[in-house]
Amino acid sequence: MGQITRFGISMDSQLLKRFDSFIYHHGYANRSEAIRDLVRDRLVKGEWTDEKVETVGTITIIYDHHQRELAEKLAEQQHRAQESVISVMHVHLDHHNCLEVLAVRGKAKHIKTLSDNLISAKGVKHGKLVMTSTGKGL
Numbered sequence: 001m002g003q004i005t006r007f008g009i010s011m012d013s014q015l016l017k018r019f020d021s022f023i024y025h026h027g028y029a030n031r032s033e034a035i036r037d038l039v040r041d042r043l044v045k046g047e048w049t050d051e052k053v054e055t056v057g058t059i060t061i062i063y064d065h066h067q068r069e070l071a072e073k074l075a076e077q078q079h080r081a082q083e084s085v086i087s088v089m090h091v092h093l094d095h096h097n098c099l100e101v102l103a104v105r106g107k108a109k110h111i112k113t114l115s116d117n118l119i120s121a122k123g124v125k126h127g128k129l130v131m132t133s134t135g136k137g138l
């Protein structure tokens with residue numbers, strides 16, 4: 001972390017009231033911490049549109065492993081993108097359903113392609129890409 005700089009913010013009273021309600025409901029100790037998080041969140045969003053930046057994220061999918069050839073297809077996609085996949089956790093939720101969480105790292109477009117390929121596969125019931133950051137520069 002660099003040097004701390006204090007600065008003032010002018011804001012519409014109604015907007016500030018809503019912001020204070022937001023920070024209270026999300027457990028923030030003060031406005032500064034909430035504003036820092038909002039700024040970081042916006043910067044991370046920017047990282048995912050910059051082709052030069054290395055991104056980090058997770059892809060979560062829920063699927064029925066009885067679906068014909070699905071497990072093989074999902075494994076094939078992951079092997080094809082093996083440079084982006086750091087780690088995979090597989091949980092057998094019940095007799096039918098599996099939960100898979102992939103930790104991924106690399107160029108945003110490669111990770112988005114992998115995520116789209118996994119989530120759109122027939123038999124995947126739900127999926128989500130969480131786009132976060134290496135943390136460098138935050």
Ligand code: NI
Pocket residue numbers: 065090091092093097098099
């Ligand atoms: Ni399973």
